[in-house]
Amino acid sequence: MPLSAGDRALALELKERLAGLGELVEFRVFGPRLRGDEARDMDVWAVFATVDGTLQMQVDAACIAVGFENGVTLCxxxxxxxxxSSPDAPPIVQKIRSEGVQI
Structure with a gap:
């Protein structure tokens, strides 16, 4: 099921904010909102060239801010x-790539 127009706009807003934090390589929405359950949290997968503790905190803060502004909990x-890209990546990575929506 495709993203609703509102969810796509929210995802684009978050992607723009995250792109300002570091080299954002891939960004996808996955989870129950894709199956039409708009009462649920929005799960997002952000892949950066490199990740450290500071970036993780900044991403969390951006998700809280954008989510609060839009009345949606972003996870x-x-x-x-x-x-x-590791062959040892957890199975959720393949699931997100096959079922998630790239933004």
Whole structure:
């Protein structure tokens, strides 16, 4: 199921903010909102070239701010490019890539 227009606009707003924090390589929305359950949190996957503790805190803060402004709880999963492309990446990575919507 595709994203609603409102969810797509929210995801684009968040993606723009995250792109200002570091080299954002990939950004996807996944989870129950794609299946039409707009009462649920919005799960997002942000892949950056590199990730450190500071970036993780900044991403969390951006998700809280954008979510608060839009009345939606945003739940980020943050990965480095190396983690996302590793053959040992957790199964959720393949699931997000196959079922998530790239923004």
């Amino acid at each position: 980020p999963l943050i990965s480095s490019q190396n983690e996302a």
